[in-house]
Amino acid sequence: MKPAPFRYERPATLEAVLALLDAHGAQAEILAGGQSLMPMLALRVARPDLVIDINRIAGLGDITAIPDGGVRIGARARHAEVMASPLVPALMRSALAHVAHPAIRNRGTLGGSLALADPAAEMPCCMVALGARIVTLSSRGETHHDAASFFHGLYSTARRPDEMILRIEIPPLGPQWRFAFLEEARRLGDYAIAGVALAMGAGEVRLAFCGVEPAPRCLPATEALILAGADPLPGLVELAPMDSDDAPEAYRRHLAGVLLKRALREVGHG
């Protein structure tokens, strides 16, 4: 057995999860799809005292239309379920084709991806581009976070140790909205070296990158240039790309520009 010993709990209700998080939050890990947590346990990068398996909680993976428009996605909705749902915006479906491989998408969850906040992950940057709201729950009640302020940095979010992600709410985006998701990776399903999520409506544009900065965020200067019909590339000076031996800062910045230009072409802008 590769993981270090841990205690395992499989609560059947949200109340029981919250009680466990109240008592052990900082020493506990929530097990949803496990497609990142299980490798981290196997490599002993994660050594929690307690693993809280939320797979037995009914309804936590439901995908439902919000009556006034938009869609509500339960935190434990599997990537494959989100990808197959006609309710979710096309941006998410095309981005999910880049998320790992089929067997991992059968198991991995939207809430898990957002909670982990891997800088290369596609779903956090889609949430920013879609203006999504991420709802966390603790025994103190629900907290609603704008996706644009939820991701703080490398594997760091606004979620506190006694909170779990409960659901994600995507606002209504009418038929005039156009989306593009493009990504550069060494191999289909590998971590993105750089990716862009672009959403364009009438007089509105939102874009966010993955794999470029430590966390996805809105880029107001670049968005303003796009709206003005100007060359958006000078706006990308607002990026502070990550730097690594295989993908230096200058290369990530270059990819960000190339991907943005292709994405704009794909939505019919420029």
Place this chain on the structure above:
Amino acid sequence: MDNQTLSIACTINDRAIRATIPVRQSLVDFLREGVGLTGSHVGCAHGVCGACHVVVDGVVVRGCLILAVQADGAEISTIEHAATTSIGAALQAAFFERAALQCGFCTSGMILQAAELLAQNPEPSRDEIRAALSGNLCRCTGYHAIVDAVQMASARLSDIAP
């Protein structure tokens, strides 16, 4: 905490199984060591290679990325059961005929993933086959023969389909 165990009951290849297992044991380790089904292989043990694929409640998953205790109540099917389905049998025959394996370590995972693809998309293109198998590493064949074999199985299944 060192040795927490739990009792589980599940169905594996149509057989009811009960066992008491350590909570930190992966499903693939349980299938190999606890149940004696050694057709699912442990390559990397952290989700990269796809050799450990098994079918849990109708979907293909990485057997190393799910705890055995999470399979409590589940219906599991492994490569040992693949020949009982028409798609699985067609893939096994095509892999053999097309020599789509050399050492065979990755083959069980490849076949289960290809079977899921053909169930969802009976006549996939070569690109679709490559995308579906992108999470299954083979270090022998160079993949061309594997893609050929999936296409061969797909063609034969379409011929016999009503």
